[in-house]
Amino acid sequence: MEFVKVSLNSFLEYLQIEKNYSQYTVDCYEKDIESFISFLEAEQIQNLQDVTYADARLFLTRLYEKSYSKKSMSRKISCLRSFYRYLYREQIVVENPFALVSLPKKDQYTPRFLYAEELMKLFELNDLTTPLGQRNQALLELMYATGIRVSECAAIQLSDIDFSLQTLLVHGKGKKQRYVPFGKYAKDSLHTYIQNGRVQLKSKSATNTNALFLNNRGTTLTDRGIRLVIEKLMNKTAENIHISPHVLRHTFATHLLNEGADLRTVQELLGHENLSTTQIYTHVTKDRLKTVYMNHHPRA
Template sequence: MGFQQYKEDFVEYLQIEKNASPYTVTFYQDDLDSFFLFLKSEGIKDLKEVNYVVIRIFLTKLYDKKLSRRSVSRKISSLRTFFRMLERNEVVESNPFVSVSLPKKDNPIPEFLYAEELEKLFTVSDLTTPLGQRNQALLELLYGTGMRVSECTNLKLHSLDFSIGTVLVRGKGNKERYIPFGSYAQEALERYMNDGREKLLKKGNGSKDHLFLNARGTELTPRGIRLILNEMVKNSSLTVHVHPHKLRHTFATHLLNEGADLRSVQELLGHENLSSTQIYTHVTKDHLRKIYLNSHPRA
């Protein structure tokens, strides 16, 4: 059996047995493709030949490309899962990636926006135009819920429940969760859905169910959202870089700074493990220290 067939079997395994999201499947396929290219460059035609020495050479080449520890860790995890499938199907006798340890993660403090910076972003959209209404609704929803950009682009009209102010989000592994949103987001969404979205819909033959549409009337993509945010930053004269995940970081940081508990924020973000949410405590500790130093008489 050739590498391509193993790849197809792996994709099927991820989709059916692991219930992996389309984005996870894409990343795993890319990781597998890069590994197969490496094997061909080394003259390795049989996956049974892959051992610890081969893997060390592969990892060395990854580090030579200046890949981050996080990227290398993901590739190791992808290939470990791939060889686990091969071992189960008796293609290989054992999983050679089991003995490979993941590189220690960098734990940079997540970047976030201050309230003053956000206020500038909220004032740049022309709310008399369909695109301006869409951009405002998009910004309000991303900041108001902390959802991932992929979750945002997959939203349908029926995902929103204005009667109780919640949105149903399908996250990683197709896991669903409800996230509440506030009055600012609701006002922006209703304006867009009742006016701007109807006008955009007439421009194309795209999905009539997707919440956010592009200028051609078809569903908005993650890349499209990034371009929109970049344009909004440019129009606001801000000097900071804003990406969708930065709004997610901002959502979590602001909640914790205002007294929300870590478990609640974990649930809102859709993190499977609390450790993923704990990166935000670095920011809040810094915030608390500043308050202490500025407020305590004997600080």
Template sequence: MENVKIYLNFFIEYLQIEKNYSQYTVVNYATDIEDFFSFMKEQAILHLEEITYNDTRLFLTQLHNRNYSRKTISRKVSSLRSFFKFLVREEKLSENPFSLVSLPKREQKIPQFLYEEEIENLFSISDCTTPLGQRNQALIEVLYGTGIRVSECCNIRLTDIDFYIGTVLVHGKGGKQRYVPFGSYAQDSIEHYLSQGRKLLVSRLKEPDQHSYLFVNHRGSPLTDRGVRHILNELIKKASSTLHIHPHMFRHTFATHMLNEGADMRSVQELLGHAHLSSTQVYTHVTKEHLKRIYMSHHPRA
């Protein structure tokens, strides 16, 4: 299809420079758009101006036939709508064929979270006399104590932490930054890890001062998302638990416990770094269940 590669490159520059999207997000956009144009080529549509609303519906039908999830289809539609909106803005097209396409309703899944006794059990497992044990304890205290994303946790640098006021500067999605407070348990764990464990782990590097990331692996290099997943799996094995924990569960647990204890929705939204309140409202389903359990357990006529 003529000019598509040129227009796609312009669009990618727009996402990177004007929207400041991450490389991961940009790659997803490009993949979704290229997927659509491969389909259009199969339909013998060779010009952008020829694409109609009916073509978009045909594309959606194919996605359904491929058994894509609602979430994936929604993402692809959103990517293509943004791309064509950009082309209209740049006066490359007069109409956006995706402007009338409605996004499929997403399945509203209640987030999985840990109960307080399960969290306390995890906090009692690490051997805090060893460098890795100190690292692991600090890691789970930070994840639970701040509710930040695992990727955000892995990107914390030493200069991002302010122990005096108990906050960490978090580098979030789209280059957005926010300050998130952490409690005394997280602070004690971080200080213990920094004074002992991290020094020993970083000393294993050929160049000990080459990075300032807070969390490091057994070789002293920066810890990755995959590394966090491995650590949590090992902690679960030590706990002899059948519980399946994924790293994001700490974020869900943080939000759920905050709301259960009376925090307001806007404050939790700010702490989580959600752009839209609707993203935070999913946790109200969990708190409603919590309130229902309390009612059923304590009301005389329940």
């Protein structure tokens, strides 16, 4: 299986160098392909070129048996399809056994979002007299104001923020960049954190960093660290409010559409490559459309 792992490493380098994929995406590809390699070992298949369409179908069956979600199975199959496409290009295999494997039909998915009153309760949780409280407030305000992904939030540098124009330079998937505006609440909380809380946090470390969000040791707050911050805030709420960085992103998009923003604008702000990805938010705006219709149609 040694050559299999060499091929995997070569593919991961291709994703980083030629495709400009983020480290997080590359790590996800690596995990998915390693699970497939474990499957090959269990089935005593020694070479990548020996994998057939029947083996690919069997792998999908194994995923079903392990109760993987349809989304996870689709991701794994898409990953392996790309892997074999690369192997075919490099003439390591003569066919792609995953080319004809059908992806499971996706479940209908309605994004979870927060209502205005739930958001207000979140914004009232932080102790703004402490460095971590100021950081958490700035984190919440900025994520809700811009709808950025957690990986994009962790990557923000001080130089990415333009306070005069109230815009944020976001480093998105595939190293694509976009500018996203933010409002007064985010601006004020960022000012407070940068001028006070961040200074105190940075003094705890000898490492010089320009990252916007720092942890309690004064070093860069990671993706996982941001998730933990949000999780702790959720546990502080007296009511059963489920929040995550992605729920804040969903809330950003839903509130914009509810207030009349067009889908193309929301697509650009979210950094979605395809409009179909943004269209999932139209499901949660039906109540608003009904209200507008009832209030304005002459024969409603």
